[in-house]
Amino acid sequence: MPTSTSQVATGRPERYIKQLISHLGQKATADLGGDGRGVITFQHGRCVLTPAGDHLVMIATAADVGALADVQDVVARHLLRFAAQEELTVDWTEPVAGDSLQIVDPVVTDYLVTHCTPADDLLQELVLKTREATGGAAGMQIAQDEGALLGMLVRLAGARRAVEVGVFTGYSSICVARALPEDGYLLACDVSEEWTSIARHYWERAGVADRIDLRIGAALETLRALPNEPSFDFAFIDADKVNYPAYYEEIVPRLTSGGLVVLDNTFRGGRTFDPAFQDDSDVAMRRVNEIVFQDARVESVMLPVRDGVTLARKH
Numbered sequence: 100m101p102t103s104t105s106q107v108a109t110g111r112p113e114r115y116i117k118q119l120i121s122h123l124g125q126k127a128t129a130d131l132g133g134d135g136r137g138v139i140t141f142q143h144g145r146c147v148l149t150p151a152g153d154h155l156v157m158i159a160t161a162a163d164v165g166a167l168a169d170v171q172d173v174v175a176r177h178l179l180r181f182a183a184q185e186e187l188t189v190d191w192t193e194p195v196a197g198d199s200l201q202i203v204d205p206v207v208t209d210y211l212v213t214h215c216t217p218a219d220d221l222l223q224e225l226v227l228k229t230r231e232a233t234g235g236a237a238g239m240q241i242a243q244d245e246g247a248l249l250g251m252l253v254r255l256a257g258a259r260r261a262v263e264v265g266v267f268t269g270y271s272s273i274c275v276a277r278a279l280p281e282d283g284y285l286l287a288c289d290v291s292e293e294w295t296s297i298a299r300h301y302w303e304r305a306g307v308a309d310r311i312d313l314r315i316g317a318a319l320e321t322l323r324a325l326p327n328e329p330s331f332d333f334a335f336i337d338a339d340k341v342n343y344p345a346y347y348e349e350i351v352p353r354l355t356s357g358g359l360v361v362l363d364n365t366f367r368g369g370r371t372f373d374p375a376f377q378d379d380s381d382v383a384m385r386r387v388n389e390i391v392f393q394d395a396r397v398e399s400v401m402l403p404v405r406d407g408v409t410l411a412r413k414h
């Protein structure tokens with residue numbers, strides 16, 4: 100579904116949103132939230148209006164580019180009419196679909212990667228080894244900044260016992276295991292003997308093999324076989340996307356109070372935000388994002404780190 104945004108400079112974004120909601124609400128469904136955010140839903144598209152300081156941010160979405168142009172036109176025309184006392188400029192960006200959204204500008208990524216704790220020689224070697232041994236699958240490996248984030252979260256949570264769903268060649272498990280205390284424990288779940296044989300080799304060399312318990316098999320079965328009691332302080336979910344809701348539901352009861360569950364790829368390259376994408380993984384990811392958001396057992400935050408990283412901390 101194409102989406103387009105416009106950032107309109109104005110000192111009165113809240114006022115215009117109210118006027119647009121009130122006026123267009125006569126022909127479409129229009130809701131104003133307590134935070135001043137407005138949503139107008141037309142038959143073939145919608146526009147989200149957000150006050151952002153001295154800007155009004157408008158996000159238009161529609162079923163196709165023709166319908167998107169209609170949404171842009173009706174909202175912009177009314178806005179300009181209400182703004183008789185000031186000269187507003189409404190410039191819409193080119194339409195983009197979910198899978199071509201640029202979530203983080205590459206310039207920003209480059210800067211932040213060069214300004215966070217670097218991967219050590221072993222992790223850098225693992226990156227090269229993974230490319231050589233797994234080819235295109237190497238894209239599944241988490242990146243340096245996400246690895247640094249995981250290690251920091253494990254330390255901040257003071258975690259002693261962790262679980263990982265989706266080991267691959269071991270990058271994230273090394274980051275997690277290194278951040279655990281010496282007598283810490285990481286339960287590592289994966290289906291692949293081949294990929295985890297590389298992980299095992301690097302765990303040895305990283306000096307963390309003794310704290311990692313690798314279980315080969317469907318992770319859902321491994322999790323369900325665990326005692327249903329809070330015994331983990333940290334969890335990282337990074338495996339098959341269709342099972343994310345089930346992984347989350349198995350993990351939360353097994354988290355201690357203050358324990359953290361981290362979910363990777365919650366944006367799915369932007370497909371999560373775009374209802375045009377409806378494969379099983381897209382649907383499952385939207386579902387788990389809703390489950391986490393609605394879950395009274397946790398507080399949560401979604402970070403635009405790489406492909407979307409969600410943190411949920413159990414009360």
Ligand SMILES: C[S@@+](CC[C@H](N)C(=O)[O-])C[C@H]1O[C@@H](n2cnc3c(N)ncnc32)[C@H](O)[C@@H]1O
Nearest residue numbers: 239240241265267270271289290317318338339
């Ligand atoms: C995205 S990769 C994990 C990347 C890893 N966290 C890293 O840092 O390199 C996903 C992994 O999930 C595993 N996987 C897929 N389906 C699974 C399942 N049902 N149960 C357990 N592991 C699964 C795959 O074998 C693959 O190694």
